[in-house]
Structure formats: structure tokens, C-alpha cells
Amino acid sequence: MTRDQRLEGARLMTEGEYLLFGSYARGRDEDNGDYDTEVAELMALSHRSKRFVESGIFGYMRLGDLPQLRALQDEHRIIDVTRLSAIDSAMSVLPPGTTTETFTLCDDLLVSMFTPAHLGHPLPTLWSITRRLRRLIATIDPSVDFDPKKRRARERSRDPRVSFYPCGNGQAGLNLHADATTIAACGAFIRSTARAHKLGAAETMVKLLTGALTPEPKAMLHVYSPGIDGERQPGTSAFLPGLGWTDAESTAALDELLAASPVTVIDLDAVRSQRVGGYTPTAKMASYVRARDGACVFPGCHVPAERCQLDHRIPYGQGGETTPDNLHCLCQRHHNFKTDKRGFYIPDPATGETIWLFADGTWITSEAKGILRDNLTPTNPRWATTRERVRARRAHIARFNAACHAACDEYDSGADYGATVAKIKHLEEEFDLTFDYPPQPEDLSWIPPEPDDTEPPYPDPLA
Structure with a gap:
């Protein structure tokens, strides 16, 4: 199979999803019909699971609240059901009666995320969609129905x-x-x-x-x-x-x-330009790199930086320096992937992203996950x-x-x-927070143990 065939196959996948669920973005005449029957019919037509069908229905229904994103999807048909489902899941925390202004803020954010910054720019990941939407919604509506006395x-x-x-x-x-x-x-x-x-x-x-x-x-x-x-x-x-x-x-x-x-x-601003003559980075360098990367820099991998190895992007034996700009966090699996020359990566200092190049000519971008991202890129320097x-x-x-x-x-x-x-x-x-007051399990220590089924409950009179 050629690369063009694969590209066409990928395009047809989202095109098919659009044809199957697109009408839900504009409302349907059959809204009063039986939901279970409708889901069953779509399952039969698509040969997909109930979970996928429901994700498609509710994901496209959410576009009804997001007219700009809906128009973008109508024109380009690039957003798959999985991403639409992530959008719907993140926005489902909004209360009934959410204002148009709130939906517009979400719409603006999503359109900016799905509008490519350059040719070949990948779609945002599920992690990025969920995280950024949740943060936006939290700034708009921090209220949740809880009992203040119990809190x-x-x-x-x-x-x-x-x-x-x-x-x-x-x-x-x-x-x-x-x-x-x-x-x-x-x-x-x-x-x-x-x-x-x-x-x-x-x-x-x-x-x-x-x-x-x-x-x-x-x-x-x-x-x-x-x-x-x-x-x-x-x-x-x-x-x-x-x-x-x-x-x-x-x-x-x-x-x-x-x-x-x-x-x-350790002044991390000063560490960035440091270098050592040997292979092993200093503890200060390691701290800087882990704070910058946050996790493995392979696309979709979230192994924490503390559990990753520090990879010389340009191998040390080939002249690569031991300096933070040449060191990046890779988990064991993806370190092996890079060592085996199945892929190579290039960091983008302007965005904090990492571009991965593969042997077949394809490439994909990995988002920045570290706490220093907003403080090292030109758009938001330092700790401002x-x-x-x-x-x-x-x-x-x-x-x-x-x-x-x-x-x-x-x-x-x-x-x-x-x-x-x-x-x-x-x-x-x-x-990305820790709750300090988790519920305590009910004390069941007073309940006697279950009887041993291997022993008869009464003496055997014939024994």
C-alpha cells in the first residue's frame, strides 16, 4: 500500500464519520424518536460499538454549541469522533443555562487549536484538548454543587x-x-x-x-x-x-x-547554556531538562520525566554535546525506538514542541508538557x-x-x-492536583468471617 493510499484512507475515515453523524450538529427532526432504536440502527449501519456510536452522536451534537468549529468541520471535515467526544466530555461540566458568551470563549479556543499554524501541523491531542478546555472552563465557572457544611x-x-x-x-x-x-x-x-x-x-x-x-x-x-x-x-x-x-x-x-x-x-536560567566535556550531565542539567520536558517527548507518551532517561539527541559519539539543548527526556521504550533509528526528533524552540521524523517520510509533533514551557518560549518569556x-x-x-x-x-x-x-x-x-480529604472506607471489621465451606455445618451422624 502506498502512502497516498493511506492518506486517502485516513481522509475517508473522518469523511465517513461526518456523513454518519454530521446531521446531529444541526439538530434532527427525529429528536423525539426512540434513542435506543436509533443507536442500534447506527451500530448496524457502521458495524461499530455502542460506545463509538454514542460518542459520535454527542460529539456532533456539541458542535451545535460551537458554530465556528462546526463551520470549520463542515468545510474541512478533519475532526474525528474521538476528538469530538473529548470536547463534549470536557464541556459537559458546564451547567444548564450556560451563556452564549461562555460557549463563544470555548469556540474561539477550539478553532485556534484546530487551525493549523503551518503546513502539515498535526491535530491537537486528546490530552491537549481536555486540559486546555478544562482550564478555560475553570476560569469561567468554578462552582460545583457540593454541601458546604460537609466540606x-x-x-x-x-x-x-x-x-x-x-x-x-x-x-x-x-x-x-x-x-x-x-x-x-x-x-x-x-x-x-x-x-x-x-x-x-x-x-x-x-x-x-x-x-x-x-x-x-x-x-x-x-x-x-x-x-x-x-x-x-x-x-x-x-x-x-x-x-x-x-x-x-x-x-x-x-x-x-x-x-x-x-x-x-539552582538558577535554571543560568543552567541552560552550560555544557560538560563528558557524557554524563550534571545534576543541575538533569533538573533543568526534566522541568523543561515534564515527560517523555515522544508523541502521546506521558511517562513522567523523573522516570525517563536523558537522551543525547545528537549522539555523543557523533559529536553531540552534553548540554541541556541536546538532552531530552525519553522513556526506556522510546529511547530504544530512537536508538534503533526508527525515528528522530527536532525540538522547536519557538513553541516548545518536538517534531518527530520517521523513516517512511511522515512526521508528527509532540506537545510540550513541562512546567517551563510558558517561561521559555518567545510568546511568554521567563516566569512572567x-x-x-x-x-x-x-x-x-x-x-x-x-x-x-x-x-x-x-x-x-x-x-x-x-x-x-x-x-x-x-x-x-x-x-493535575491532589485532593486532601478523600473519603474513608466504612469499618467492616466487626463483621464475622465467612464460614469455611469445606467443613460440614453439622456433625455427620454416620461418621
């Missing part, structure tokens, strides 16, 4: 707390909740001890808590924070890898920790901030906490514990 009760005590609970089948669990800075410090000591004894994290925790191991006296905690003249200002929110930006409580705890501990300050950005961040956090408290309210009203925990975990991943 105040959950937030009454912000001290660290621990809970123990049975899991069944001879297993039990332990939960420790504290501010993000305290948890990050605990994780640093666990990892330091695990490395020293060549153990896994879980085994190390058990041995530490049972007294079988003594924690290592020193542990390194990486913190990223805006600064002035290379120095962090007390009270400034900081980024903790894996846990996100600190809130007021976590920031206060961080200030106390930094005041009581030896601190090594505005009232709007601060307002957006506050709204983002407010909506996240409100949504999580609403989930806890549902649990208090009888919702399943596992489903509630999964819902909160999904919210944490979506908002």
Missing part, C-alpha cells in the same frame, strides 16, 4: 492523619494524608532508603514502619519555583514533581522545611505572570476541590466507595 467538616482539621482499614482476603490497607510538601518529603526519604538497600518502595515502607530499617539520614527533594535573581521568595507557590503546585498550606510547610534544611539553589493567570489558577483549584467534595457527598449518601475513590483519582489526573 467545612472535612477541612476542619488539616493535620496529617492516618487510617487503617481491612481489604478482605487477609489483606489490609493504610492511608496517610498530609500536605503535599510533607508527602513529598516522605517520598524523598523512602526513595533514598530504597536505593541504599536496593529494595522496592513498598517493601521499604513496610520495613521502615516496622523498625526493620532506619531511614537514610539524607534525602534530596527537588522543588521548582519562580525566583528573583536566582533566589526563591518565601511564600511563593512551588512545583513538586508528581504532586503539582503547592497551595497555601503546602507552601507554608515548604517554607518551614527550607528554613530548617540545607538548600542548594498576570492577574488573569493567577485568577485562572485560583479558579482551577476551586473547581477541582468543589468537584471532589461533591464526589464525597455522593459517597456519604450511599455511593460505592471504590467508585468514589476512582472518580476522585480521575479528577486528580485531569486537574
